[in-house]
Amino acid sequence: MYRMFVIILIACLFVSRCLIALASDDQAVPRSADLLSRYIRHKSVTGSERMAGLFFSTVARQKGFHVEVLTDEPDSYNFTASLYPLESGKPNIVFLNHIDVVPAVSVDEFTYPPFEGVIADGKVWGRGAIDNKGMAVMQLLAMQYYVDLATETDLPFNITMLSVSGEETGGEKGAKIIVSEFFDLLNPVVVYGEGGSGVPDVLVREPDRKLFGISIAFKRSLWVELTLAMTTSGHGSIPPSSYVVQDKIQALNRLTERNRRITFSESTRNMFYELGRVEGGMRGLALRNLRLFRPFVVPAMRREEMIFALITNTITITGINTPEGPPNLIPQEITAILDCRLLPETDTGKFLEKIRRSLVNSDVDIRVIKEAVHAPPTQPDEFYDYMKEALQRVYHGAGVIPILAPASNDNNYFRSQGIPTYGILPVYLPVYLLETIHNVDERLPVDDLEKGVEVYRQLIAVLIESEYGEVTNNSSAE
Ligand SMILES: [Zn+2]
Structure with a gap:
């Protein structure tokens, strides 16, 4: 009997030690990096987004968001994760990202397999780390800070993360469908999607000062x-x-x-x-x-x-x-x-x-x-200023300018509907990392991923503190 007790005790000690090891491992890897790593492991080359989309929408649902799957086809999975149900009809601040990634050619040249989401050297490695799964993680985790607030108070606007398919091949299976079939349901007042980012070595007089370009x-x-x-x-x-x-x-x-x-x-x-x-x-x-x-x-x-x-x-x-x-x-x-x-x-x-x-x-x-779809440039308005403020809260003293981008993406579908649309990946990356987009060894430093979460978190804070929040607040109270 005593022997049995000792065996059980040793077994318990062993298990608890394993649990401690697991817990400390968890602490070493921020949840943003862990989530990005798991998202990358769901391979989603354009045309096969469904499994990755299912994974990410399930994560969103578990975190307490109102999730709506807008299309569920083998080659087109589009969903929203919102603070309030879309049916609430609240004016919607939309955080746009895309599920699909480009294929990984010359896999032999990759330091780590492109679809394993390896976390090493302080970075998350793999296809989609920067373009565009990293941004989805930033948006969702930033919104998570406000899930409870949204339940307790009736904010004057909704915030919705919109994840779409098919961006890399022109958006026909994603953003185009959203704009033509779900536009009224989404009710966007502004869209923040991908586009510009922090750009190094532009300022000649102060080369060390950070500069961000928000594409308009x-x-x-x-x-x-x-x-x-x-x-x-x-x-x-x-x-x-x-x-x-x-x-x-x-x-x-x-x-x-x-x-x-x-x-x-x-x-x-x-x-x-x-x-x-x-x-x-x-x-x-x-x-x-x-x-x-x-x-x-x-x-x-x-x-x-x-x-x-x-x-x-x-x-x-x-x-x-x-x-x-x-x-x-x-x-x-x-x-x-x-x-x-x-x-x-x-x-x-x-x-x-x-x-x-x-x-x-x-x-x-x-x-x-x-x-490509015709779209008038967005004239920078208060939503531009809110993003500028959020960027400057995280990157103190950074310059922020509106830019014209040489290649188009999903943002133009929303611009063509007259919705102010801003393109910004809120991280400051050196050129050699930006060059890994669509290329060998795509990877995103964990620190930058965390900063990106913080920018979106601040953006939401600015929105709540802003005149926009107040004005709508007053009108909804009437
Ligand atoms: Zn992209």
Whole structure:
């Protein structure tokens, strides 16, 4: 009997020691990192979001959120997690993120397997760590601080995390469905989605000062196919004075040169103005007065491909095709594919007309393959200021500017409906980490993940303290 007692005692000691070890392990890994790690393990390459979406919506439900699954298909899982049910009809502050990730090619080059969510070296490693599962974790954990408050008090607005599918391939299976079928139910007054982030090495006078760019507009993509047909002699031994391939190459040359004209649209002008304010000094003065300083500023901007892309409509030739044939056969038809990126203020019709004119040959057939949704830039309003305040509460003294982003994402679906939409991943990452997005060894430092949670938490605090909270409060009390 005594022996039995000792055995049981030893067993109990062993179990409790294991539990202590587990508990201290838990303390070592913040719950944000643990949740992100588990989310990454639910692989969700575009078109297969469902299991990851189910996992994350279940976590949200367990944390006390009102969860609504808006679509539940093998290739399209979209859900909301809110402080109040959507049916409450409260004006809704929407935190947008996407469930899907891009595939991991060249898996051999990854330090850790891309879909295992390894936590090592103070970072969470894997596909989606930055783009965009890390942001979902930040949003959900920040909202969790307010679940009890929302139960006890009747806040004048709702806060909803919206997780969607299909962002990486244009949003047809996610944001587009939300906007066309669930817009009224969602009732958004503002959307905070992905876009800008902390950007290093921009400020020349104070290189150590942090700068955040909140995206308020995107260039939109326009994919075009040009087909030129011409009947000429068919043999390469006697070249005709003009034939399609030669003609097209010359025309494309003209096209890519001619359209590199610089336009300072309202949104770019605003971006450089705000940058100038943060920068100060002579450089700041020039950025704030682009008209005056244009002859000095433009040549410098021309040298920076990234900046140059923000002040021009770009045309990139991404394909040239001729019908298959032997090397000595002159093709009678040629097609070229163009990836055009247009500034938000550019009119598509006028842009295509310009292409037609610069091609000279009127026989060319221009076909639009796909055009991204038109969306006017968001004019920074009080919701911009709230995010700016939240960022500055966490990153003291940081500069914050509105930016135009060169590539578009889901935000434009909401902008196209006239909803103010701000793109910001609230972390400050060095370039080498930003470059891991869609690339080998995507990873997010745990400290930055925690800071991101804090920014969203502060954003909610600012919203509650703000005039917006009060104004609506008063009106709802009447
Ligand atoms: Zn993304």
